[in-house]
Amino acid sequence: MTPPRDALSYDRVLQAALALVDAHGLEALSMRRLGTELGVEAMSLYRHVPSKDALLDAMVDAIVQSWIDETPSTADDWRARLSAIMHRAHRALLERPWAVDLVTVRPRVGDARLRYAEAITTALLDGGFTPQLAHHGLHIVDGTIMGFTAQQARRPNAAALGDRAQALYDGALADQYPGISRTIREHHDHHEEYALMVDLVIEGLARLREGRPPHRSRSGASYVLAFS
Amino acid sequence: MTPPRDALSYDRVLQAALALVDAHGLEALSMRRLGTELGVEAMSLYRHVPSKDALLDAMVDAIVQSWIDETPSTADDWRARLSAIMHRAHRALLERPWAVDLVTVRPRVGDARLRYAEAITTALLDGGFTPQLAHHGLHIVDGTIMGFTAQQARRPNAAALGDRAQALYDGALADQYPGISRTIREHHDHHEEYALMVDLVIEGLARLREGRPPHRSRSGASYVLAFS
DNA sequence: CACTGTATGCTTACGCCGTAAACTACCCAC
């Protein structure tokens, strides 16, 4: 017969890798373990995947692709288009927290990443941004998605925080860290907070588009210069 | 005599680790190599450092500390205080790009990280933010520093980008990625772009403080709802 | 002085990792 039902293939390896990491975390992904998961020796995988690095890159691309495979119609407002991408990426990353470590740490640019960057850039260009501002805007939006979301996904849960943070929760270090102690127990929903950030970014971009001087505050003081 | 001039110590190990990584990158840091760098066997290090993980955590703390050890006077405007921290962290991270991978990926909260969070939080509280908004604000500022800066520090240089990106620069894929092709060659300075982002964030925070509805755009449409 | 406890560094070893190289078993076209 044609290849037995359980023959290896690039796709089966990739899917198994995603499943393994979903189930047991990034650090559980080794070629040996991935092999046994597929009922096969580690070295067999190399018939289908050039290296572990390439496998990781493929996993990244699969994830990034999921952010844009239902991109909103180009007829929409640029704000709606950006917002949709940002929220979709955010949800996908929070569902697979391990993806954060993969996507943010590997600077490799695959096809999906290019399509993703293209979607953001054209939304900005269609929205009337100059190429210069669209360029910055891509970095701002990308940085927000990757960075802010990453911070949320990695935010240590109370359990992993250790004694010091527990003490903070209990109000023990209130004299040493009064600010944190006052705010640490505030209600806090990742999606709601991200919505805040998305709005902040989009409104900021709108401000930039309208030609407000970029690095000057309303008061006229330049924080850049004030610092450096 | 008292310990010979070149005796090991926690501090000497830590400094050597920082120096090694500065010189040869994060992936060059192994206990064996760190040992030879200090003229000592790998296992000797364990007399002074409990584990490699703890060593990495200490390195993170040393870096974060550098962001705040010249914190601006609390007499200053909250905007100036946040701006100063954000720019200082940014410069420090761009100077040691490897620190990005350490600081962002390890959710461990050391002393310096607490002081850093405290500095941001009190700046916001002193600026009249409610505890609830200060809490969100800390996450927004922290996420921007860690996230946006991280994206910049990791932005692949043209050399590491591979053929596809080179083709983009050459305008080859202009039909497939018209937006990117139009904007990819825009001038682009990390510090200037970050200043844009810092201003965007600070102005956004000011807007929040003034009670503008958080997740609603000027047009009144909710992007969150529009998406989810 | 000898004696002993402690601190420091070294040696060896274990079980992981990614993967290069050579080998076997099979299946299909001629």
Place this chain on the structure above:
DNA sequence: GTGGGTAGTTTACGGCGTAAGCATACAGTG
């Protein structure tokens, strides 16, 4: 059948973090 490609295995190398035990050298006490 038989030669060639394909899929999976075996073995091995050099690396990793670190547990366990050993050697040395010094400090304090009698």
